[in-house]
Amino acid sequence: MGRLAGQTVFITGASAGIGASCARHFAEEHCNLVLTARRLERLEELRAELLAQYPEIQVHVVALDVTKRADVFAVVDALPEAFKNVDVLVNNAGLSLGLDHLLDVSEESVNIMFDTNVKGLLNVTQAIVPAMKQRGKGHIINIGSVAGKQAYAGGSIYCATKHAVEAMSQALTQELVNTPLRVTLVAPGLVQTEFSVVRFHGNQDKADSVYKGLDPLTGDDIAEVVVFAASRPPHVQINDILVYPTQQASVFHIHRN
Structure with missing residues (x-):
């Protein structure tokens, strides 16, 4: 058994892509899971898959739109007793809409991206982290993007939201420095998901x-x-990770065969 065995991990956007992969990898570490996303049917399928493979763990699934602040707090407040003490929060829910230039991007797209990527992350963090702070134990892992480090034409609003995620992660690290809590930002380059x-x-x-x-x-x-x-020891905080495929060196430098 590794360091993570028995810990409770709360994952947003867990119905597909990075979120679903995180669920599978934490399950392999014998963690108990709270899996949230808007698509409950997908979550239930994932729950059945994980419990068949790892019958010793517990998995709680719940439909959640992170943009709905009251719903976020209600879901966290209603967690079953076995899942109430969240050890690891993975803020994964996020999206991008289109490649419109700044002068053309619609108000609706702007609102959806900011509501999901920025305010949604804030909602979940504010709902879960105070209890971590009170217990003196917890790890917040935010899924950012290379777009939070380098802006590009056609990505103005998405890049702005991921720059915000980076700023929020850095500020939270500083705000929690006098506690045992840890904050990690993982910023991927090109990842093939939905x-x-x-x-x-x-x-x-x-x-x-x-x-x-x-x-x-x-x-x-x-x-x-x-x-x-x-899974690092409690005194180790891996704060900021930029991950590229080998054929990528920046937003602008990609080698294609």
Whole structure:
């Protein structure tokens, strides 16, 4: 058994992609899981898969839209007793919509991205972390992006939200420095998940073109990094991780075969 065995991990956006991969990798470490996302059916399928493979763990699933602040607090308040003490929070829920230039991006897209990526992360953090602080134990892992470090044309609003996630992570690290709590930002480069399908409103061909000619990261690659950060000894805080596929060197430098 490793350091994480028996700990409770709360994951947002757990129905697919990086979130689902994190659930599988934490389950492998014998963690108990709270899995949240808007698609409850997907979560229930994942729960059945994990319990069949790891019958010794406990898994609680609940439909949750992180943009709805009252719902976030209600879900956290209503956690079953066995799941109330969250040891690791993985703020994974996030999205991008389109590649419109700043002058053309719609108000609706702006609101959805900020409400999900920034305010949603804030909602969940404020609902869970005070109890961590009171117990003197906890780890907050925020899934950022290379877009939070480098802006690019067509990504102004998404990049702004991920810059905000980076700023919030840095500030939270400083605000919790006098506690045993740890904060980690994981910023992936190109990861092939449903991310691009959502960005291009379900256009699979357009989404696939993003990863054409290279071997992109997978959700499992990022989940392994997340679990590694979470499993360090209590005195070790891996604060900021930038993860690229080997054929990427920045937002602007990508080698395609």
